[in-house]
Amino acid sequence: MDMGLKGRTALVLGAGGGLGSAIAAALAAEGARLALADLDEQAAAATAKSLQAQGAQALSLAWDLADLSVIDARIGAIEAGLGPVDILVNNTGGPPPTPVAGQDAALWEKSFQAMVLSVIGITDRVLPGMRQRKWGRIVTSTSSGVIAPIPNLGISNALRATLVGWSKTLAREVAPDGITANIVVPGRIATGRIRFLDEAKARREGRPVEDVTKESTASIPMQRYGEPAEYANAVVFLASQAASYITGSVVRVDGGLIPSI
Structure with a gap:
């Protein structure tokens, strides 16, 4: 199946390893141009180098998602180097494992900046261009904890659930402009x-x-x-032209782990 992604520009957050690098590789295989962001500059560069060796056009960026002041400059660099962002994959790192009660307010604030406000801010920065072009894909990776809270991942459970409500609301707002917004829930990958x-x-x-x-x-x-590539395949499908009528959804890639309907 032709996913219709050749020549599209995709920004993948957390692309230095794990799910992010697997998603980047899968998008590159479909002919997308890749902007690869990660807190670890060397890891992002390594992902870019690997994809470039396979013929992909890839740009790496050092990006601390907790620093909201750099969003405009980073997106500007992507637009200058690759073109406007058509596909945004919001894939952020997780906070340390902790109970939900009794955590310092500073930890909550830092995690909220990096995991929620960054996603909202980056999305808001690329949306006007998507709306103008009448095409866009916003895919946000969360956690199975948004459906069945995971013990000792209290901060993650709370903040990632926020993104589900945000994405669902956003999907209705941008659907008339040919833009989809979906959540992908990984099980244990x-x-x-x-x-x-x-x-x-x-x-x-x-x-x-x-x-x-x-x-x-x-x-x-x-x-x-699960294998990272199995998760990446689901993300690529949601980013594709083939998934043009799927929006506001929460898609589980969990091997059947989550027991609820």
Whole structure:
């Protein structure tokens, strides 16, 4: 299937590794031009170099999402180097694992800036151009915690749920302009973040990490963690011309993990 993405410009946040780099690779394979943003400048550059070696046009940017003052300059650099952003993949890092109660206000504020206000601000910056061109895709990656809150990920559960309400509201506002806005919910995908969370749980409970991972995979109907490429394929479809009538949706890529309807 031709996804209709050749020549489109895509901005992928958190593209230095994990889900972000997998999404970038999948978009590049469809002929999109890639702007790759990450807090880790070297990681973003490494992703860009890998994609360029495969013939893709890719630009890397060091980007601290908690710093809202740089949004206009970063988008301006993308527009100058690649053209206006047609596809925005909002993929942010997560806060440290903690209970929801008793956390310092400064941690809440920093996480809100990096995970919510940055996404809203970047989206608002690229929307006028999308509206003018009558085409755009906004895909926001969250967490299974927005449907079934995950123990000891209190800040993530709360802030990512905010993005679901924002995206659903936005979808109705921009639909007449040919723009879609969707949420993608990862289950347990085999990235460094999942390894980190498994290790943190193992330390808290005084157990080998292998036991934690085995227990975790046993709770998934498919009996394994997902591959980043499997998640990326879903994002690329939602970003494609083929998904032009899908908006305001929450799409689960979880191997059947989330038990609710």
